[in-house]
Amino acid sequence: MADTTSSDIPTDSGTLQTADGRPLKAALATAQRSARNRAFYLVLPLLLFVVVTFIFPIGQMLMRSVSDPRFIEHVDLGTGEVTPIMVGLRTWFDENPAGTEPDEAAYAALVADLVHLREIRAQGNAGTRINYVYPGARSMFTGGARRAGRLEPPFKDAILDMDEDWADPALWQTMRSSSGRYTADFYLAAIDRERDAQGNIQKVDEERAIYLLLFERTLILSVVITLLTLILGFPVAFLLATLPLRYSNVLMILVLLPFWTSLLVRTTSWIVLLQTQGVVNDIAVSVGLITDESRLQMIYNQTGTVIAMTHILLPFMILPLYSVMRPINPSYVRAARSLGATSWTAFRRIYLPLTIPGIAAGSLLVFILAVGYYITPALVGGSRGQLISNLIAFHMQNSLNWSLAAALAGLLLGGILILYWLYDRLVGIDNLKLG
């Protein structure tokens, strides 16, 4: 027996070979590669799904935040045909540097372009694009295009006769910056900045500056909500992790109960509870804590947003904490106590550091969710409890300035990616435990 087996294994050549004479190393590599390919085909449907429904839309959104080409080309909705527009004016911009006083040639180009706009009925779209940065421009474009065909040279005087605002350097600056395919204007607008007539970046007027304020408010409220969920959730998660199984199961159901209830129901029940004539105020008045005249305003302001969102996001803090606390052996704290630590020291020096991955994961999760939360602040936030996501929704649905909405969302996304990077640096993404 020993003789026959040893003759199968080539010992003289130095390289191991398979039965059919191929090098064993290459054969193994082929086998492993085909196993990897099979595994890849299994995840391919999910990959395609993610690309189509997530990566592609996000890419398109980010694209839109830096590019709104409605001033340089017109897409016919019926045929899908793309026609370049404002060709004359864009040529003039190319030939003259920023800040140049528009001369007769510029106005002539403008008139020609307006006539062209009217021919293909693109004046509304082009005007809207300028209108985002220079309010009032849409009506100037539609009106101008209607009458441009009848204008006689000199065009400068003819146009200014029609509307003096056409001479505004700010309008020309806007048209110049809109005639490039890519622009940072929307990101500038999203941080309350604009370009002056010379193209320099400056702050917008105070009464128009709202985005930074909203970003700041979103950030502060999210931090407050994260801290509240941590303070409220930590003891609950500890109980869940340490109670005997039959009690902790009941408690776990109570924690998960909000997940099984509609978000709208939860939010509107907070309205019922917290409104001026609501349950909480009624009870407080009936036991004499407050008088009927001084009922507390607890909803349709930031208080309402914080209360309702803390409640809704609490499970997202408790579950990661619980999953980290569950495997912590109680003998660690016992050991610390037997080594001379008071219960507080044992908690601070031993238990708390061991739960840090859970605290970090829960905080990250709650913070990210809070920063992008939309429905709850929209329902209970009133005007002072609105978050940046409500404004994004406004620009998506009402003002239809999708590029500005995309820029705001892009800033939010960038901020969260920075946060994620910070988390990785401080705690390590490997330590992230979400359940």
Next chain:
Amino acid sequence: MSGEFVVFDRVQKSYDGETLVVKDLNLAMPKGEFLTMLGPSGSGKTTCLMMLAGFETATHGEIRLDGREINNIPPHKRGIGMVFQNYALFPHLTVSENLAFPLEVRGLGKSDREAKVKRALEMVQMSEFGVRRPAQLSGGQQQRIALARALVFDPDLVLMDEPLGALDKQLREHMQYEIKHLHENLGITVVYVTHDQSEALTMSDRVAVFNDGVIQQLAPPDTLYEAPDNSFVAQFIGENNKLPAKVVSKEGDTVQVTLQDGKTCQALSVNCGAVGSDTMISIRPERVTLGASSGANATDGEVNEIIYLGDHIRCRLSVHGNDEFIVKIPNSADHPQLKVGETTQITWHTADARALDPI
């Protein structure tokens, strides 16, 4: 040496208020002693240790440490070092930080701490491992660090809760000697809990055998093995042949008993009732002599099974109606050659047959 360093005085413990896990425990141990609490799981030994450490409170009775009642002193003020079953080394701290922890919470200065940590690491021959995390150490190394951490603040009393349970056999035996030597060199008092009898016999000055919440016998290892007080201890420690019997007559230390097959023999009266009551005769397998027909206890045995074990031969016989009667034959040059099925003469000394309580 004070005779009463650790004292349990009529201590009882119940978790649910109905059943007693520890029943009327009385125990006194002198300073410097290595005492092992041995018993099957659920016998109350770990509960006793936890009461001593302060993690459980006694429902009745008094626990004294060095003359001071400690029932109401919280664990961190008792100054007792403890080694846990799973070591309980803090995973987020390095080995040195683990060792420094008890010193730090006691408010020792940095230089004192470093000196003591260094000494403790040297004591367990782990000097070069100070910067590692516990997870980077093997089981035996973690065990050493846990030991060093329990000793680094110079406690008078060290408790060990099955500290070697997770180690493999060879390492466990090695650590047994190391712990024993540490105990001898440092002069500390140790209370050790285990369910492994060979561990208890190897290391201890005295062993308390627990069963059903009661100490069945508290004695040095040799006494425990050679002179068990009752059937439980005889059965729990080492191997034991039991022969159910009835007391026929009593004469001084010796009793005459009738065995199951009607024959009679003599035994040492240890823990048996009056004439007419049931008893259990306990004989160690290595105290039976083969092939000798003389003596009061000589009888026939039929060989059922022979197992060769190298240093000795294990022989299962039918004796006095017991089919599981084990005899150990030392593998000497001229040991008796037996065959399965043959009948042989066996005998034992009356002093080696102990008449104990019936099970």
